[in-house]
Amino acid sequence: MKIAYVTDSGSGRSIDEQAADGIYSLPLQIMEGSNSYQDLETISQSSIISLLEQKKVMTTSQPSPGLITDLFENLKAQGVEMIVAVPICNGLSGTISTMNAIAADLGLQFLSFDTYTTASVENYLIHRIKQLNEEGHSPMEVSVSAENIISSCETIVIPGDLMQLARSGRLTASAARMATLLRITPILHLNRETAGKIDTYDKVISMRRAMKRVLEHMKEANLDENWHLTITHVNAIDLAETFYHQAQEMFPKAEMEILPLCSPVAVHVGIGSLCLQYFRKQ
Secondary structure, three states: OOEEEEEEHHHOOOHHHHHOOOOEEEOOEEEEOOEEEEEOOOEOHHHHHHHHHOOOOEEEEOOOHHHHHHHHHHHHHOOOOEEEEOOOOOOOOOHHHHHHHHHHHOOOEEEEOOOOOOOHHHHHHHHHHHHHHHOOOOHHHHHHHHHHHHHHOEEEEEOOOHHHHHHOOOOOHHHHHHHHHOOEEEEEEEOOOOOOOOEEEEEEEOHHHHHHHHHHHHHHHOOOOOEEEEEEEOOOHHHHHHHHHHHHHHOOOOEEEEEEOOHHHHHHHOOOOEEEEEEEOO
16 A cells, blocks of 8 residues: 655755655644735744744644645645655644544545644654555554554644734733732643643743743652653753753653754744643664
8 A cells, every 4th residue: 555644844944854754734824914825835933933023913824735635636646546645733823633524535544643742743743654564563552552652642832922822812912911920920731632722831921931830840750761751942042951950860761852842833922932742762
């Protein structure tokens, strides 16, 4: 059976970057005013930062159904019989449902994995599933490995601009103003337990205390050489590097990296935000 592996720009990588690894990607949409952009294709991460600095209101949406249809039709014409997809999660987008419906209309078998989040684990998982399949592992073995990765994953967001959360519709303006006045920093998270929906984990005073609280939370996972930690940020490299060194001191064996936060999340949480995502590798 000929299989195609599909993800989206929530992975933080462009169409060309994924294509180099034999993976197909679809751009999520970012809207600002009357302008509609394809993430990482017709708008760059640096342009997103510029719009955030201008306090622009931005919204996000799943990849265009037309683009999904075009891709799937092209894959079918190439003899593809099954599509394995790891896109942004159901709790944040309707991408999986749209892909499933389009694949069904075209008579393609469709298998998706809901990560209950997006970003680095999305990118890791699609690559790992492809690798395991190509190594000849059974469908059951692939599924178990994927589920172990998904179940272990935790995504934590420390917003740097509460008013941006309000502008994007994720928080009321009055709540954002009150929290800013009181210097309250919410700690948000999403995982399997939250069904991929953003939930409040805790509230503290100041970013420094938020970072300390997150490190305390991470102790429960006891990150070792089997874990991967991605520290992402929105134009806040100094904060990211500070957290990196603190985490490295606490978990010296864990694999760690610093990256810009993917734009579909960055447009909501704003400049100065940190996002920490960790999962057990398989």
